Structures are given as C-alpha cells and as structure tokens.
Amino acid sequence: MIDDDALLFKDEAPEPGESRADGSIPQDRWKILIVDDEVDVHSVTTYMIKDMEYHNKKFEFLHAYSGQEARQILAGHHDIAVVLLDVVMETDDSGLQLVRYIREVLNNHTVRIVLRTGQPGKAPPAKVILEYDINDYREKTELTLERMLVTVISALRSYNFIVTLENNRKGLRKIIDASGDIFERQSLEKLGSGVLDQLTSILQLHEDALYSHSSGLAVSKIQGQSVVLAATGKFSQYVDQPIGEVKIALMRGALDQARSCPHGFYCESGKCAWYFKSQTGSENFLYFEIAKELDEDDRDLLELFFTNVSLAFDNLFLNRGIEESQKEIIYHMAEAMECRSDETGSHVRRVAEYVRLLALKYGLSEEEAEMFKLASTLHDLGKIGVPDAVLNKPGPLTPEEYQIIQAHVRQGHELLTNSGSPVIRTAARIILEHHERWDGRGYPRGLNGDEIHISSRIVSVADVFDALSNRRIYREAWSWEDVLTYFREQRGKHFDPRLVDILLASQEEFRRVWLQYSEVTGALSGVSSDMV
Template sequence: MFYSEQYILKVIILSKNEYNHEFIAKILYSARIKNASINILHTYSIEECKTIINNNSDAALLFIDLEKPINLKSVDNELFIVTYIRDILKNKSLQIILKNSFAGKYTPDKIVMRYNINQFIYDKDSNENMILSSILSSLNSFETISLTEKSKKGLEQVIKSSSIIFELHSLKKFAVGMLNQLSLIIKSGSNLPYLNTSCFVASRKGKNFYILLGRGNFSSHIGENIANSVSSNTLRDFKLVISTKKNKFSKDHFILYFNNNYNNEMLIYFDKLTYLSKSSIKTIDLFCKNMNIAFDNICLNHELESTQKEIIFTLGEISEVRSHETGHHVKRVAEYANLIAVKYGLPLKEAEIIKLASPMHDVGKLAIPDCILNKPSSLTNEEFEVMKTHSKIGYDMLKSSNRRLMKSAAIIALEHHEKFDGTGYPYGLKGTNIHIYGRITALADVFDALGTERVYKEAWSLNKILLHFKNQKGRQFDPKLIDIFFDNLDNILSIKSTFPD
C-alpha cells in the first residue's frame, strides 16, 4: 500500500489566437487522469512563454498551436521556444506537441527530429479526439519520465546518504543522519516544497523500544516507551513490524525495522505523511538495506571500542596492583582528568580521550624490578634513576599504535612526570611545551597519590595536599589547572568518595 493524493499536471498553451486557447482548454478539462488535476497556463508570445517555463520547471506539457504554416525561412523563429527548452534549459522531460502545417519540403518528421518535438498534429486532420489522445499520451510519457528521474534521484540520494551514514560511528549521530536522509528522500520523491512531519528513532532495551531521537510531535518524547507515545492502532502496526521484522507502509505513516548481528534492534517512524509514491517506497527500502550494514558497522565499532577501553583499564590496574597500589587509583585519576579537561575548555570528545588514556600513565612500571617498585623506604639515587625510566618505557610500549587513544596514552605515559618549571623528567620540558594531556594527568595523579597510602608513605591529609598544591602552582603544576582544581574542589572530592579504596 502507498500514499496518494491529488497532484497537479501543468500544461502550457502557446498560441496568439484566443479561440485556440479556449478550444484546447476545453479538451484538457474533459480529460480524466487518475489522481491528477490539470493546471493550464496561457501564453500568447514566445517571450511570455519563456517566462512561464522559467517559473514552472515542473511543467508537464507545452501545446504549441501556430496559425500560419511553418516554412524553411520561418521555422527557426517560430520554434525558437523549443530550442530554448531543449538546448538552453536542457529540459528533456517537458512534452511538446506542435499543431501546425508545413509549407515546402520541410516535412513533420524532419521537424520532430531536429527540434526534439514529441508529437505533431496536422491542422487539417485535427479534431477533439485526436488532440485529446495526443495530450493523454504525452502526459503519460511525462509521468513515466518523471518517475524514472525520481528513481534516479532517489538512487543518487541513497548512494550519497550511504556514504554520509557510513562515516558516523555514534548511534545518536546515526539516528540523526537516518532522519535527515530519509526526509530528503521523501521530499525529493514527492516534489513537496517542504516536509512537515513528525518522526522518531527508537532502540530496544530489554523487552521494549524507547525513543532515542524525536522530531515534530515526538521531540519531547525522548526516552519514552513507544507504547506511551503512539496511538493504539499505530502500536499494533509496530508490533506487526517487530514480529515480522519487515517494514510497513500505511496510508499516513510508515515504520522501518533494523537489526544486526549483535542482537540490536531499531525502529524508525514517520507520521503525518500526505504523499509517498511507489518509487519513493522502493528507494526507502533500498536505503534500509544499505543502512542495515551501517548499523552493523556502528555496533561493531562500539564493541571494539568497549574492548579497547576494557584492555586499557585492565593494563592500568595491573600496573597499579603490581606496585601494591589500589586499582581504584586509575579510576579516580581518569575521572579527575576528564573533569579538569572539560573545565579547561577542551572539546568533550577530547576530554573523553584523556579519561580513557590516563589509566595507562604508569604502565611502564610493569618493567621496573619489584625490589625498586615496592621498596618500603626511600630510593637511592641509582634506584630513582631506574624508577624514572618507567615513563619512557610506557611511551615505547604504546607509541607504535595508530589509534588516537593509544597515541594519547603514550603521550601521557611519557610526560606525566614533567613539571611546569622544567625540573621534571624524562626531558625537563617546561610550561606549555608539556602536552596538555600530560599536565592534566600529572595534577590528577599527584592529588590521588598523595591522599592514598603507599608502601613508602602514609596518606596525606586533605589540608596538607591543598597547601602543597598552592605552593606548587607554577612550579610543578600549570597555574591555570591549579585554579580549575580549586574552583571545582567539591566535584573532585565527590569523585574521590564515589571510588573509595
């Protein structure tokens, strides 16, 4: 089943004779075309006709009724409008009927071929039935060409949309992209000047589907169960789609179903539609097949990212456990670093990268001997030199990866012991020459380490830590980061209490 409504076929009549306009209009109004009405545009000169055509590029038919016979000398002038349409405007879909007679050797077949006219009607042979038959045949040809063009545009839109959607790696962005591209397909397939509809994307959680993204009437329903957001009749359609796993097109709405190899399911719903052609439905079905593959890719990326995050946290925890330190240390450092990065003004995505990469800051300690790593007393100068190598070792372990996350972790591992005044290690970098990732992680790491009991020291009191941080502003730590730290101390302490030892 597909949607249908009365659509308009525009017919232009070009003639200098008012009687010809009335005669052709009478024949046109007698025509019965399914689901279509005729809109007649009257023109009395070539210049007027040019203006009408320029303003009505979707016109279906131009009926030219010339009174005087065309001859070899007059043909170019009389049919200039046809040349303008075909050669200048490059309009091949507008059907052109010429009603005339020819003088001399210029026969209709030569005119039809030279000027790309669709039909010719001899004046002397013309009657109402012949003209009506020619008009109906031309309008039918126009519809066929229009459907072909719409299918072509729809296919082009699918290809373009697919390339856009396949670049998206977030489920939320995927949902936005789907609604945007489907709206374009519907609009281009229906020739509507604008698309006024309501729609949403829903994903399955447990036994129910919840709205992930909504527009129009559903913009305020995000997070709701679809059972509470649609009518009982529409809900029955949803249940049918979910059980059959097939798209459903109804008279005023449609529902699309997506699933993938990771047992994820998603629904897309468009409501308040007034027109959707068969070609648009075919285009949407084709689009859905492509998007099922994209849906698979997004979930695969999520799976890989989740695995990568888990590995990074696990390695970070292993390095802490090996040095007899709590695994919660890396969780707290990650949360502190994320908070400070956001407050510093880094983009949320970059702050997330720091949060995920910071647990690897001490991964190089895996290569430090136990006798040094877990020594309960102060290290000798020689032992401390060995301990300092963990930053370079950690960098070397991580630097070869092409993944942004691992590259960021390598930077943090290398530079989180550098100091703002240039007295840190391994390279004695100073000020903003230390990567912002290293500066942020250094502050987060030291705050948590000072407040935690280690084999070589007791935990410091909060007041002692805060005094130390004030003293180290511009020395060990970036002054701007210290200000951010104190401005957000309540949030910092809230994180500390959320992940206790």
C-alpha cells in the same frame, strides 16, 4: 502520457491564490510564479491550469507584473517550482535580467524557468537558450491548453527530480557524518536520522517516521526492550524511549500487524510498518505514513533498504560493545597496576575524569577528550618494571632509586609504541611525556612548552593534582588550599599556564570528581578536614 504522472483535473478546485488565514501558502502546493506586465496573460494562464494536480498536489499561483516585483517575491519564497517569465516588460530585456538574478544572485538553480515572449525578435531563441540558464522557451501564441499542460508538467517533473536528489544528498551526508568517528556519542542516532531522511525523500513520504531497534545485546540502551533510536516529525519526542511508551494507537497497531504479515510488511490507510528480525536476534521496526499507494518497485526498495539498515545498526551495536569491553579491560589493567604501589585504584579513574574535564575546557572536541581520558589510564604502565622495594618505599629515594623511577616512562612507552590502535599510541605518548615540564626541566627528554603534546600536558596537571590531594605511602594528603597554592606557584614553570587557569577557574567541578571517587573507595583517611 500525462496521466502516468498522476495528473488529475477536479470539478471543484480552489481559486488561484487561495491561502491560509495568515496569508501563508500550504506546503502541499506547487508554487508557480507568473511574471508578465499584461494582466490578461495572468488571467488566461491561471484559467488554463488552475484545476490541475500533479502528484496529488494542487497549484498555487504567485503574480508579478515587473522584474522588480518578481525579485521581491523570489526573495521571500525559496520553494517556487516554476517561473513563467515574459521577456519584455519595463525594458526589452527585463526577463533576461531576472534570469541572471535568479541564477547568479540568488544562486537558485532548482527553480525551472520557462521563458515566454510575444516579441520573439527581441530575444532570438538560439541566442537566449545558449547564453541564459533557462529550461524552456515558448512564444505566447503557441501556448494552447495542451502545450501549456505539457510545458508546466515537464518543468514540475524536472523540479521534483532535482529536489529529490538534493534531499537524498542531505540524507547521505548525515550517514557519512555518523559513521566517521566511533567515539561520537550520538553516532547511532545520527545514522538513524539520516536513513529516515533518505527514505522519506526517496518515497516522497510524510516527514513523520520512526525507527526502533532492540539488539538483545548488553550494550543496548534498555536491554530486552525495543528503543526508539531515531525519529522525525511528530515522533521526534520519543527518541530514546521504549517503543511501548509511544502513545499512538494506530502506530502500535501497525507494528503489531507487521509482526504477523508476510515479509514483515504492513500498510493500510496510509499507515505502514516494517518488522525485521536479524540474524543476531535483534528486532527492528520502521513506521511511516504515506499519501500514495506503494507500487512494487517501492516495496522492493523498502525491503532492501530496511534490511541493510538493520544490519548496519547491528554492526554499530557490536562495535560499541567491543569498544566498551576494550575500555573496561584497559581500566582494570590500570587499576591492577596501581594496586602494586599501595595507592587506591580509583587514582586512574579520577585522573581520567580530570583529563576529560580539562580537555573539554581547553577547547578540544568530545572525541579528543574521550580519547585522552581512556589513554590517560595507562600513564603509569611503566611502573610494572619498578621493584616493589622502590615503588613502595616510605622514605626519600636515593639518587639511584630515583633513576629507576624515572626509567618507568621509557619502559611503559616501549611496551605500547608499536601498537596500531590510536588509543594505545596516544597512551604511549602520554606515558613518555607526562613527566616533562613546561619550563623544560622535566624528564626524560627535557621538552618544554608546546614541544610537549597537549595530551601529555593535560595528564601532567591531572596526575599531580590527584597525587597531591590524596594520601600516599610517603605522606598525607595535602589540604585543598595547599594544592591550589602549589599550582599557582608552578604556573608557567611545571605546568602549562593555560591549563592551570582552567583548573583554578573550575575547582568546584574538580572537587565534585574527587568527592565522588574518594567516598566510594574510602580514600579519605588522612585527608585534611578542609578538603571536604
């Protein structure tokens, strides 16, 4: 019965308490804490089970001779698997008080506690098992070699099961976090890391594992090459690198073997690799190291697991490709619209970069900043309904023409307001509100202060900043200092004062964006020399 759980006895085993030169305990050991005020109990216990192994891991014993000593040891070792605990030590209930300390103060519900007593009358079993969170109760006189083995192995089996469940929960949490938001830049990497954690936990593998994926789609990081998307342990340094640059011959050899093996699985001398080519043509590799033989159940689990993971990555790459295509379509639409007004098409790209910069410095998340950046490109969509004669008039507008210009915000809003896309709905709100003013003197609704959504307040600053710092058909570009002076004057009037402060404090970053797009498009004509 015990053999089924890989319990082995060795003729030559290290003495109890063996540790590294620095005093630390090797990680591949089961830590067992013996708490008893009788020295002989410590000696007999370690002698009985010192040569035992469970799941190819040896035992390491920690010793405490009072409840207080045990508390100190427990505070410094958070991975103790089993506590063999005496009830009566410095007081009649020292052991029971330690149980409460472990469960309630340390909040440790993982360690398995085996209560042992030589005075059962001091702690009646029926009372103790109901009132205290212990996992076994034994009288010292009944713990023969065979019973001791059964008790310890049962405790270790329970501990190992609990730890495995907790590791699985952490892996699943990473997967859930990764899939929560399509705009999260590292979503693919986080998903890969999560599935690797889960796999190594389920199969009790070494922590070193690597997953690579080559989708064959344009959205892959290096088209046509297999790129490491996720890795753990010693392979972490290779994330985002082509698999061919991983300078580990044994790993690369295992991957080559997996290509030609049945079902794409190769495992020899603890080096395992899985190769899978999906229906979309993507090539997928998984490499990991193990310290045990894989049984048929393990292999079945691996096949199901890796096949589903590969399909999940395919879907994520496809979604990313669709997202990038949608962004490009929106940008091109916005630029084409800007061309009607004799303004450079880079206006929308500069505004988008300013918006992202302001949003991040305002304290918004990366996801919100990306959302506002993309939505901002459509802020003047309503101009599509403004006649060219009004839109491109070089002189002052008449009151009637100004009303036509003002109407563009409602027209653009009506075009997008019924969309089900979060980005398009955000764009519709920006179109409607980006000409409102902080002091309430804007249009179309005369909103003021926080009544104006933060996305619209940000776009207002970015749009006016770009409009003033670049040439328009009716005027030349303002100098850099004149633009900044205008924003100082309009702080708390036209613009959110906090956003103006961010602009003034970050003017060098705004200048770099302006230079980047102005130089590319040749938009420098007519710009004052002190702008550059």
